[in-house]
Amino acid sequence: MLLDGGVRRGTDVVKALALGARAVLAGRAPLWGLAVDGEAGARTVLELLREEILIALKLVGCSSPADVTRDRVQRRSAQLP
Numbered sequence: 001m002l003l004d005g006g007v008r009r010g011t012d013v014v015k016a017l018a019l020g021a022r023a024v025l026a027g028r029a030p031l032w033g034l035a036v037d038g039e040a041g042a043r044t045v046l047e048l049l050r051e052e053i054l055i056a057l058k059l060v061g062c063s064s065p066a067d068v069t070r071d072r073v074q075r076r077s078a079q080l081p
Contacts, residue, residue, distance in 0.1 A: 010052025014060060017068040 003016040004025040013024045026049060033045030057065065060072040 010049060010054070010056040013049070013053050014056040014062075014065075014068055015073055017065055018060075018070055018073045020070070 001021050002023050002025060003021040004027075007013060007016070007024055007026040007029070013026070016024045029045045029049060030042040033041035033043070035041070037044070053065070057063065057068070060068065062068050062072065
């Protein structure tokens with residue numbers, strides 16, 4: 001399965017991988033960067049997304065995207081404490 005759409009941050013990528021995506025497509029964000037600052041803007045957006053993914057991986061205790069499994073996510077409770 002590929003996820004295309006709705007990817008805004010690194011946590012979106014990690015959640016998609018945990019739920020079974022084999023790849024995550026994030027085309028819109030680099031296009032925004034391209035519109036703002038050309039190639040440099042697109043590069044900046046991709047670097048930011050990469051850093052966010054690395055942080056999200058660390059937060060769930062994984063060293064690489066290949067280590068992400070379904071047990072790393074859980075359904076949010078309907079009731080908040």
